[in-house]
Amino acid sequence: MLHQYVRYAGNLAGVILFAVTIAAAVIVTR
Amino acid sequence: MRPITRRGLLWGSLYLLLSLLPLGIALLSVPEEPRGLLGAIGVMFGLLALGVFGMQVVISGRHRWFAESIGFDNILQFHRQTGLLALWLVVLHPLLIFVADPSYLEFLDPREDTLRALALIGLLGASVVLIVSSLWRVQLGLSYEWWRLLHGGLALFVVVGGLGHALMASHYTAGWLTAGLLIAALLVPVYLLADSRLLRPWRLRKQPWQVVDNQPALGDATTLTLEAVGEHRLDFNAGQFFWITLGDSPFSLQQHPFSLVTSACRPGRIAFTAKNLGDFTATLPEITPGTRAFIEGPYGAFIPDVRSASGAVLMAGGIGVTPIMSILRTFRDQGVSLPLWLIYANPSWDEVTYRDELAELEAELPLKVIHVLSDPPEGWQGETGYIDKALLERCLPEDDDQREYFICGPEPMMNAAEGALIELGVPVTRIISDRFAIV
Numbered sequence: 416m417l418h419q420y421v422r423y424a425g426n427l428a429g430v431i432l433f434a435v436t437i438a439a440a441v442i443v444t445r
Numbered sequence: 446m447r448p449i450t451r452r453g454l455l456w457g458s459l460y461l462l463l464s465l466l467p468l469g470i471a472l473l474s475v476p477e478e479p480r481g482l483l484g485a486i487g488v489m490f491g492l493l494a495l496g497v498f499g500m501q502v503v504i505s506g507r508h509r510w511f512a513e514s515i516g517f518d519n520i521l522q523f524h525r526q527t528g529l530l531a532l533w534l535v536v537l538h539p540l541l542i543f544v545a546d547p548s549y550l551e552f553l554d555p556r557e558d559t560l561r562a563l564a565l566i567g568l569l570g571a572s573v574v575l576i577v578s579s580l581w582r583v584q585l586g587l588s589y590e591w592w593r594l595l596h597g598g599l600a601l602f603v604v605v606g607g608l609g610h611a612l613m614a615s616h617y618t619a620g621w622l623t624a625g626l627l628i629a630a631l632l633v634p635v636y637l638l639a640d641s642r643l644l645r646p647w648r649l650r651k652q653p654w655q656v657v658d659n660q661p662a663l664g665d666a667t668t669l670t671l672e673a674v675g676e677h678r679l680d681f682n683a684g685q686f687f688w689i690t691l692g693d694s695p696f697s698l699q700q701h702p703f704s705l706v707t708s709a710c711r712p713g714r715i716a717f718t719a720k721n722l723g724d725f726t727a728t729l730p731e732i733t734p735g736t737r738a739f740i741e742g743p744y745g746a747f748i749p750d751v752r753s754a755s756g757a758v759l760m761a762g763g764i765g766v767t768p769i770m771s772i773l774r775t776f777r778d779q780g781v782s783l784p785l786w787l788i789y790a791n792p793s794w795d796e797v798t799y800r801d802e803l804a805e806l807e808a809e810l811p812l813k814v815i816h817v818l819s820d821p822p823e824g825w826q827g828e829t830g831y832i833d834k835a836l837l838e839r840c841l842p843e844d845d846d847q848r849e850y851f852i853c854g855p856e857p858m859m860n861a862a863e864g865a866l867i868e869l870g871v872p873v874t875r876i877i878s879d880r881f882a883i884v
Contacts (some may be wrong), residue, residue: 418859418880420873421519424457425526432464432530436493439468440485443475 450874452514460504464496470626471617480545480616487541488616494534495607495631497527498572502600502634506641507688507744516746517686518880528576535572539565561613568606575599589724590698597642604634645741646695652677654715654738656691659730662718664791664798666764667729668706670716671738678712679740681705683775684749684768684851684879687742689717691732695739701725702744704768704853704879706799710778715740718798720764747851747879749783751776755847756784760832760862762854763791763798768879769853770799773806785812786841790832790858793820815840832858834865844871853879 471492480488504511505524512520542549555562575596578585582592608631611618618624658670673679679687686704690697703717719726747768749757759769766789776783791797797816807814817828817836828836850871852862859878866876 418522418863418878421522422526424453425523425530428457428461428464428523428527429530429533431461432493432497435461435465436468436489437486439472440482440489443472444480444482444485 456515464500466630467496468492474620474623483541484545487538490534491538497531498604499631499634502638506637517744532576571599572603594698601638649695649739654740656732656734656736659732662798664796666718666720666798668716668718672714680712681709681743682748683709683772684747685743685745687740690739691736693737706767706770708774708778718767747877749849751781751783754849755845758786758850760788760852762858765854766798777809787814790817794822832862834868837865850876
């Protein structure tokens with residue numbers, strides 16, 4: 416697999432984790 | 446879907462789920478009086494940081510059950526990228542909590558509670574040093590050996606300290622069930638860290654090797670040949686690499702990754718070739734026969750699929766030829782009839798490591814070797830310059846959807862070769878790269 420695609424995968428994982436965490440915080444505080 | 450894509454998706458999904466585990470456990474007990482949204486996001490970023498740091502330890506620990514299917518160099522690239530994510534989380538966690546409720550700033554005030562303030566400042570500082578020292582190790586002038594010791598120590602401190610901080614903050618982590626689950630979840634990376642740094646070398650001490658030959662090679666390189674001391678042997682696939690420690694103790698800080706150059710058909714006598722890069726590799730010419738060695742591995746997915754591929758194009762830059770030598774020697778021993786092309790880039794003819802043996806292999810295998818020199822000697826008839834799209838179009842037959850492409854060399858050469866293949870329409874899943882400058 417290509418180097419830059421692995422980097423994209425790392426960035427994508429970060430975006431997903433940020434989004435899930437913020438969604439969890441919204442649900443908990445609503 | 447190709448196997449590598451399927452494995453990547455499975456691996457990525459597992460990574461996401463496990464990273465979210467501490468957060469999921471904490472959400473089992475939502476406090477009766479939750480903070481506002483900003484404060485809650487801040488707290489949850491902290492819990493996510495705990496999960497991400499835990500997973501950083503898990504994925505980088507060279508655990509073959511986790512790394513084998515993806516390739517360890519890929520995992521380390523991913524580890525670097527998620528290290529940046531961890532840095533963001535560590536900074537945002539306190540920042541959002543302080544913005545939401547400035548009274549929490551007193552947590553950092555040593556006059557309020559000296560121990561708590563020092564622990565929190567220490568944890569924040571250790572997290573930042575852990576990540577910054579890794580991303581800019583070379584620029585900071587930190588040797589690989591000391592960096593590795595620092596990295597292991599700080600990782601342990603951050604995971605254990607972060608867990609202690611989460612339990613003591615007791616906001617989403619109150620209750621014995623939540624606390625117990627959180628401790629159990631975080632003990633896994635702590636155990637795996639101890640396994641990779643202490644237990645694995647402890648096991649290796651029973652399987653020593655020793656240097657039996659040391660020969661200079663073209664391109665300012667050295668080839669060390671090793672034999673097992675005892676009955677053990679190394680079973681590996683051609684193209685894989687090992688972490689090798691030279692000296693009497695497997696606990697030495699001097700442990701480095703090297704691709705073997707020998708045939709996988711001869712697992713009792715192995716060799717690796719390393720170019721003098723001015724660091725640890727500069728000491729290799731002085732290594733004398735009889736020196737003990739400890740070998741951990743194999744690792745890496747730089748392995749041609751001889752069953753389903755229609756051919757393999759091997760592209761090397763300089764000393765990046767080493768895993769390819771192992772592949773070619775193994776194929777010769779196995780009598781493999783797969784069509785092969787080696788595109789081998791070097792500055793000059795005198796730096797072409799293994800040039801004589803490659804000529805012999807060309808006669809013994811269905812192999813075409815194409816040398817590319819950026820500084821060719823007078824009268825050179827071969828290819829000149831660098832690997833690019835035009836060179837590949839000139840030297841290779843048209844892609845047939847089943848050929849595999851392997852690239853190993855310095856960073857700029859690999860980026861150029863990968864870019865040229867993509868321009869030619871080769872899909873990413875058939876391009877296998879081995880980046881040896883992984884740390």
